């Protein structure tokens with residue numbers, strides 16, 4: 001049998017008329033097929049459970065560099081940029097990103113070119129070209145992305161926070177990569193980056209660690225036969241999932257104050273806690289409850305008080321920077337000049353508010369109200385574009401591999 005159709009009930013929004021089918025190809029590639037007769041775009045996203053946390057020591061950015069090398073040409077379609085040209089000529093777009101635990105490749109295009117677009121896409125994962133002459137060009141592309149990020153305060157603060165964690169934990173590393181980490185330093189040590197790249201690809205990219213979502217106007221049977229035909233040649237080495245279970249912060253990394261000079265004008269106060277990832281408690285979503293209250297702007301709220309005192313202009317709280325085994329909760333406050341002189345008091349007020357929440361416990365009517373809002377949001381959400389939808393679902397399919405009862409459509413309170 002070429003495929004097995006998984007016997008799982010797919011929980012979908014009430015208003016969703018699309019049809020879904022989940023299958024596993026004989027190479028263990030997990031696939032979700034979506035048929036939408038009303039769509040004017042087809043789309044696909046392939047998520048690989050390998051990200052920058054897998055970078056070898058001394059080759060920071062290798063997973064990101066592989067994303068670049070894999071996604072520009074294949075042996076079947078070797079002409080450089082012909083894929084991008086094909087997709088843009090057919091009304092579509094394509095991109096990829098490398099995160100800490102996953103790399104995601106995706107495209108959309110007009111529905112009439114579905115078959116060829118899918119074939120070109122599949123070939124990247126069957127036989128990517130990764131030619132030697134593209135090596136330097138793509139290292140430079142990675143480097144120029146990094147140069148751009150150097151101007152982003154958000155990126156700078158994120159890297160600073162990683163720096164203030166356990167050196168032995170993958171969270172500590174620099175995942176983006178640049179010329180220094182991918183060319184200058186390896187060369188000095190006699191390491192051939194391209195050879196390491198090929199080794200990394202052979203060793204880590206395996207169909208059983210991939211999740212594919214395909215969205216099309218065609219019927220589910222038609223999409224299924226195309227997917228079987230085009231994707232079953234992806235190599236499967238039955239690689240076990242990469243897991244990074246320890247916590248990146250120990251007591252020496254906590255209760256510290258760091259002052260950093262931003263590029264943009266203005267003052268931001270960021271208070272960060274390591275937390276259990278809320279996905280572990282996805283049915284209760286404790287972070288959603290907490291950020292709802294801490295973000296509240298009504299009279300008597302923290303935000304209201306800070307603004308009234310003239311110390312802050314904006315407050316944001318929520319979970320971010322999450323990984324499968326650890327996560328962080330942030331409170332970020334945009335301070336006024338006056339607010340900067342009252343930082344200690346602002347932190348004092350925040351902790352007083354948290355203490356108040358702890359003392360009053362979980363308030364049932366607030367939880368129920370929030371739960372009803374989330375449920376309505378899930379069932380009546382406006383259709384998002386096929387390309388965003390496939391990326392969201394393929395990423396979620398990887399997340400649910402470690403938390404198997406989580407619904408794949410939405411990380412929301414149900």
Ligand SMILES: [Zn+2]
Nearest residue numbers: 064068142145
């Ligand atoms: Zn990139």
